[in-house]
Amino acid sequence: MSKIPLSVLLFLFGNLLSSSVVHAIVNVTGNKTQYFKAGSDRNSGKDCDRGWPHCKQPITAQRSSLLPVEAEVLIFEDLRLSVVYPVIQKFKSIISSDPQGITKTWVGSDICNYKGFYCDNPPDNKSATAVASIDFNGFQLGAPSLEGFLDQLPDIAVFHANSNKFAGTISTNIAKLPYLYELDVSNNRLSGPFPTAVVGLNSLTFLDLRFNFFTGSVPPRLFAQDFDFLLINNNNLMQNLPDSLSSTHILYLTLANNKFSGSIPVGIVEALSSLTEVLLVNNSLSGCLPYELGSLDEAVVFDAGNNRLTGPLPFSLACLKKVEQLNFAGNLLYGMVPEMSLPSHVDLYSNALHVYLY
Numbered sequence: 219m220s221k222i223p224l225s226v227l228l229f230l231f232g233n234l235l236s237s238s239v240v241h242a243i244v245n246v247t248g249n250k251t252q253y254f255k256a257g258s259d260r261n262s263g264k265d266c267d268r269g270w271p272h273c274k275q276p277i278t279a280q281r282s283s284l285l286p287v288e289a290e291v292l293i294f295e296d297l298r299l300s301v302v303y304p305v306i307q308k309f310k311s312i313i314s315s316d317p318q319g320i321t322k323t324w325v326g327s328d329i330c331n332y333k334g335f336y337c338d339n340p341p342d343n344k345s346a347t348a349v350a351s352i353d354f355n356g357f358q359l360g361a362p363s364l365e366g367f368l369d370q371l372p373d374i375a376v377f378h379a380n381s382n383k384f385a386g387t388i389s390t391n392i393a394k395l396p397y398l399y400e401l402d403v404s405n406n407r408l409s410g411p412f413p414t415a416v417v418g419l420n421s422l423t424f425l426d427l428r429f430n431f432f433t434g435s436v437p438p439r440l441f442a443q444d445f446d447f448l449l450i451n452n453n454n455l456m457q458n459l460p461d462s463l464s465s466t467h468i469l470y471l472t473l474a475n476n477k478f479s480g481s482i483p484v485g486i487v488e489a490l491s492s493l494t495e496v497l498l499v500n501n502s503l504s505g506c507l508p509y510e511l512g513s514l515d516e517a518v519v520f521d522a523g524n525n526r527l528t529g530p531l532p533f534s535l536a537c538l539k540k541v542e543q544l545n546f547a548g549n550l551l552y553g554m555v556p557e558m559s560l561p562s563h564v565d566l567y568s569n570a571l572h573v574y575l576y
């Protein structure tokens with residue numbers, strides 16, 4: 219066990235500022251999205267673990283046997299593509315900005331080769347071809363709404379639209395999308411109440427609504443849903459955190475930069491035993507730190523800075539084996555710092571903590 223002289227704490231505080239959290243998928247201060255999954259590299263574009271869509275390879279239309287057709291007649295490789303064609307064209311007609319010329323490719327029947335669209339064989343019919351995934355990340359497209367588009371793509375499994383200028387609200391009709399398992403609309407201009415339709419989308423494991431203007435409260439049942447990633451930081455959400463967070467294998471939970479209030483739920487532990495990264499920074503959380511925090515066995519980052527937390531640091535924090543970044547700066551904590559082998563980044567700055575040397 220190391221003793222913690224005050225000078226070391228200050229020294230570490232300096233370190234924290236200059237270090238980067240390489241394992242994290244979430245960079246709360248940045249607003250781009252990088253996809254990683256524990257143990258695999260999401261950036262490789264391979265995402266075969268769910269079986270659908272298969273590794274996100276665009277499917278090239280096979281039409282060699284087709285007879286020559288008149289220019290106006292569109293021949294689709296599959297009925298499902300003909301169904302989404304008008305949906306896509308309607309969306310194209312409301313696109314208000316497209317600095318990269320993306321929608322110029324959204325022409326004709328070969329939807330699987332439109333920029334940003336990926337096809338695959340849907341789970342309910344292995345011989346069919348459908349739009350399985352959309353990746354608009356960084357396209358900077360503008361549109362007044364996603365309504366009538368996202369919710370009208372019946373086979374969509376992955377929708378990524380980080381860093382665009384999509385406005386409006388999220389349609390309640392997304393509740394009818396049976397295969398949707400990744401929804402990323404982070405860093406857009408979406409507003410309105412929290413899209414409660416995501417509650418009960420049982421296939422959804424990745425929800426990223428960061429950097430938008432969603433307001434009001436989050437349905438408590440959201441925290442009981444089976445997400446791997448629940449990223450809702452930098453919105454205008456406000457409510458007391460529910461007493462129980464009963465999601466069983468959530469890895470990343472980011473509520474930072476909202477107006478969440480109330481205490482950190484005691485139930486956070488049995489519920490969130492696999493939590494790797496928890497960002498609660500910049501909210502209005504109050505009350506004492508629960509002793510149970512010390513049982514977050516997998517936690518690498520726990521950031522509850524800039525809240526109104528009070529009381530002492532629980533001695534159980536010394537049990538956090540994997541933690542690399544622990545931030546309680548900007549709270550009203552007092553008392554003594556538990557004797558612990560220091561994680562690499564402990565930030566207790568601007569509290570009234572006294573360090574006792576043994």
Ligand SMILES: *[C@@H]1O[C@H](CO)[C@@H](O)[C@H](O)[C@H]1NC(C)=O
Binds near residue numbers: 237239240247
């Ligand atoms: C997070 O994003 C900000 C702004 O884009 C960037 O300056 C910073 O280096 C990023 N931090 C990490 C750890 O990637």
Ligand SMILES: *[C@@H]1O[C@H](CO)[C@@H](O)[C@H](O)[C@H]1NC(C)=O
Binds near residue numbers: 247248249250381405
């Ligand atoms: C967030 O993204 C916008 C563009 O979408 C950019 O102008 C802004 O600087 C970004 N902010 C941060 C903190 O990275």
Ligand SMILES: *[C@@H]1O[C@H](CO)[C@@H](O)[C@H](O)[C@H]1NC(C)=O
Binds near residue numbers: 296297343344345347
């Ligand atoms: C599966 O899809 C193929 C290709 O679109 C179609 O011909 C076939 O009728 C479909 N099967 C069923 C059971 O819907």
Ligand SMILES: *[C@@H]1O[C@H](CO)[C@@H](O)[C@H](O)[C@H]1NC(C)=O
Binds near residue numbers: 247
């Ligand atoms: C917390 O809020 C402050 C003040 O608005 C801001 O400077 C800081 O970047 C925020 N921290 C994070 C991690 O977003």
